[in-house]
Amino acid sequence: MKASTLVDGSVIDPSTIDLWRTRKDKERFQWSSLALLTPAFALLIILFLIPVGYAAYLGFTNLTLVGPTAVKWGYTGMANLHRLNSDTEFRSSLVLSAFFVVGSIVGVLIFGYWLASLLMRSTPWVRVVVGGVVVIAWMMPAITAGMTWYASTTAGGTFATLTGLSNSDFLGSYPLLVVTIANIWSQTGFAMLVFGAALRNIPSEILEAADVENASRFQRFRLIVLPMLRPTMTAIVLLVALLSLANFSLIYVMTQGGPGNATNILPLYSYQQAFQFNNLAYGALIGNVMVVIAAIFGVLYVRVATRRSR
Amino acid sequence: MKYKGLSKLITMGATLALVGVTAGGVLSANASSKETLTVAYPSVYAFDTGPLATQWWNQVKAGFNKEYPNVTVQYIPIPGSYQDVVNKLSLLYRSSSTAPDVAEMPSAQIGLWSSSDYLAPMNKFLGTSAWFKEFPKVIQGEGEFNGKIYAVNVGENDSALMYNMKMFKKAGIPVPWKPKTWQDIVTAAAKIKKALPGVTPLWLNAGTGSGANGLLQGINNFIVGSSTPTIQTSSGKMVVSSPGIKAALGFYQQVYSKGLGASETALFSPSAVTAPLALFQTGKLAIAVGSNYYGGNWTQFISAPHWPQAVQTMGVANLPTEAGGGLASTLAGWDLAISSHAPDAQMAYNFINVAQDPTNLIDAANWAGWVPPVKSDWALPAYTNFAPPYNADFAKILPYSTETPTSANYSVWVQGMGEATGMFVQNPKTTVSQALSTMVNYVTQQLGNNAVATLK
Secondary structure, three states: OOOEEOOOOOEEOHHHOOHHHHOOOOOOOOOHHHHHHHHHHHHHHHHHHHHHHHHHHHOOEOOOOOOHHHOOOOEOOOHHHHHHHHOHHHHHHHHHHHHHHHHHHHHHHHHHHHHHHHHHHOOHHHHHHHHHHHHHHHHOOHHHHHHHHHHHHOOOOHHHHHOOOOOOOHHHHOHHHHHHHHHHHHHHHHHHHHHHHHHHOOOHHHHHHHHHOOOOHHHHHHHHHHHHHHHHHHHHHHHHHHHHHOOOHHHHHHOOOOOOOOOOOHHHHHHHHHHHOOOHHHHHHHHHHHHHHHHHHHHHHHHHHHHHHO | OHHHHHHHHHHHHHHHHHHHHHHHHHHHHHHHHOEEEEEEEEOOOOOOOHHHHHHHHHHHHHHHHHHOOOEEEEEEEEOOOHHHHHHHHHHHHOOOOOOOOEEEEEHHHHHHHHHOOOEOOOHHHHOOOHHHHOOOHHHHHHHEEOOEEOEEEEEEEEEEEEEEHHHHHHOOOOOOOOOOOHHHHHHHHHHHHHHOOOOEEEEOOOOOOOHHHHHHOOHHHHHHOOOOOOOEOOOOOEEEEOHHHHHHHHHHHHHHHOOOOOOHHHHHOOOHHHHHHHHHHOOOEEEEEEEOHHHHHOOOOOOOOOOOOHHHHEEEEOOOOOOOOOOOOEEEEEEEEEEOOOOOHHHHHHHHHHHOOHHHHHHHHHHHOOEOOOHHHHHOHHHHOOOOOHHHHHHHHHHHOEEOOOOOOHHHHHHHHHHHHHHHHHOOOOOHHHHHHHHHHHHHHHHOHHHEEEOO
C-alpha cells in the first residue's frame, strides 16, 4: 500500500495503522476485563452452576429422603432415566403440563389483549378501576389466588350459586380446566399491561391511513395491529410459558394434583416423588426435565429479546 | 489533640473487646458444662390446637427439669401439616448436627427412619420400664424392627362407626345400633336416605385429598377386617390385589352407586377427615367411619366444634369384619424416638420417661384426641370423664386394632388406593374391577413388579 498525503500536507503510512485495533464498530477483547469479571463469574459458579449441576447429578443417583439409601446413596447410571422412559405417570404429567401451559398462554393472550384494547377505548375512571382490579389479581400471591378459586368453584361456591347449581363441583368435575382458568385469571393482568403499552405505541397515522383505505376492523387487526404486536406477543408467550410451567403453589392449593392425578403437572409430580414417595433422586430427575424445557423457552426468549433490541 | 482522643478511643474499644471476648469465653465454658437436649415436635398438627401442644411440651419440660435441673431442653417446634412434619424431620435427621436428640414422630414413619440408621434402639432402657410393660402387644410392636425397639408410643388413634341416634330412631332403626355385617351398614344408610332427605347417610373417606389419614379412617378399616387383612407382606411387598381389597372396594362401590356417600367437594377436600365433626353437629350426617378424637373435639375444652348435645345424640358402634361380627379397626399414633446421634441417649430416654408419666399421657390423649397406650390409664377418671362415653369406648377397641404399614412404599400404595376409592365418588358407575385395575397399575408401575404382591 502507498503512503497517503492529507490536505494539511502530512503523510500517513498505512503499515503503521492497526485497523482492527482502532475500529470502534467491532467487538474488542481485553485480557484485563477477565479480572474485573472474576467476582461475577465466581458468584455465578457458586450460586448457580454448582447447585444446578449438583441437582442434575442427584437425578442419576438412588438418593431417598428416608430409608437405607438416604444415608448410603450413590450414582446409579441411567437407571432413573430408564424408569422415566417407561413411567406412564410421567407421560401423563407431561401431557397435563402441556395442556396447562398452552391453555394458559392462549387464554392470557386473548384476555390480555381484549382487556387492553377495551381499556384503550374506555373512559379514564373505568380504565383506572378495571386496570387496578386486573393488576391486583396479577399481584395476588398464588396461594391467595388458589384459595379464592377453590372456594369459588367447589359446591356452594360463587360459580355454583351463580349458575343455580349449588351442588355442582366444577373443580371436581373439570379440574384441569378450572386450574388453567385460575392461572389465566392470575396472569392476565401482566399481559394487559404489556399489551396496553404496545397498543399505545402503534402510530395513529397508520391506523388512520387504514381507515382512509376503507380497511375493515378485522383487516386493521390482521394487517397492522397484529404484526406490530408480534414481538410483544412473543415476549408474553415465553414469560407466561415459563411462569406456568413452574406454577406449583396454585395447583397445590386447589387440588394437590388431584382428584387422582388429574392435575398432577410436572412440578407437582416432582414434589410427589421427592417428598411424598421419598424418591429424592427421581424427583430431582423430573426437575431436570423441567429445567431443560424451561431452558428451551429461556433461550427462545433471550433470542427474541436480543432480536428486538437490534 | 484530635489524634490523642482517637487513640484513647481505640485503646478503650480494644480493652472492652478483650473483656467481652474473655467474658464470653468464660460464659460459654459454663454453658458447655450444662447439657442440652434437643427435642423436635409437631407444633400444630398432632395436638388439637397449637397452644395445647405448647402447653403440653412445656409441662413435660418442667417435669423433666425438676428431676434434671442441669439439663437445658431446647425445643424444635415443627409447624405445618402431616407431610410438612415428616419432611422437616427427615431433613433434620440427614445431618448429625441438626438431628434432634428426641423427636415426636408418626408411627407410620418409624420403620423408614430406623432403616436409615437415624434412630437408636431403646431395648436396654425399656427392660426396666413399668409403663412399657403395660402397653398392649400391638402397641409394643409399633416401633419394633428386627427385634430392636426404636420408638415408644404416646398416643393412638383407632376407628369405629359413629352414628346419630336421633336420626336412627326417625328412620326406624333400633338403637343402640350393632351392625353385624358390612351389608347392615349399607341397609341402615339406605333407610336414612329414604327417611331423611337432605342428610348425608354415610361418611366414608375416599380419594387422594386426605392422603394416608383418609385411608386410615376409611378403606383400611375394611381391608384389615376382611378375609385377607394384609396390606404389606412379611417380605415387605405391597399387596395390590386380594380378596379383602376386592371386598372393601365392593363396599365402596355399593355406597357410592346407591348415592349414600358425601359429595365430591366434601370428600376431596384436604380437611375431609375432620369434616364429619361439624356435619354431625349441624345435623347433616347420620353415620361416619370415624375416629376416637370425635368425642373430645365436641367438648367445650377443645370446641372443634363445641356440641354439648353430642352425648345424647351420638352413638358408637364397632365396625364389623367382612365375615360378620367381630371388630375391625386401624391403628396409628405418635411416638417418641431417640436419635442415633444423640450424645447422651440415657438423658434422652429420661426425657421420654417423664413424658410417659400418667398425667402427661392423659393430658396428651385429651388434648390431642388420642387413646393413651398404657392400659391402666384407660380407666382413670381424668381420661374417661374428659369425653364420656367416647374415650372409654375407643380404649376398648385399641387392643384389637391393626397397625398401619410403615415403609417407604406404603405412601405409593396410599396414592394408588386413594385414586381407586376416589373413582367411585367421581363416577358412581365405576366397577370394582376398574377401580382395582387403577390401583394395581399405579402401584405396580411406581414400585415395579418385584415390590408388589397379589393374594388369592
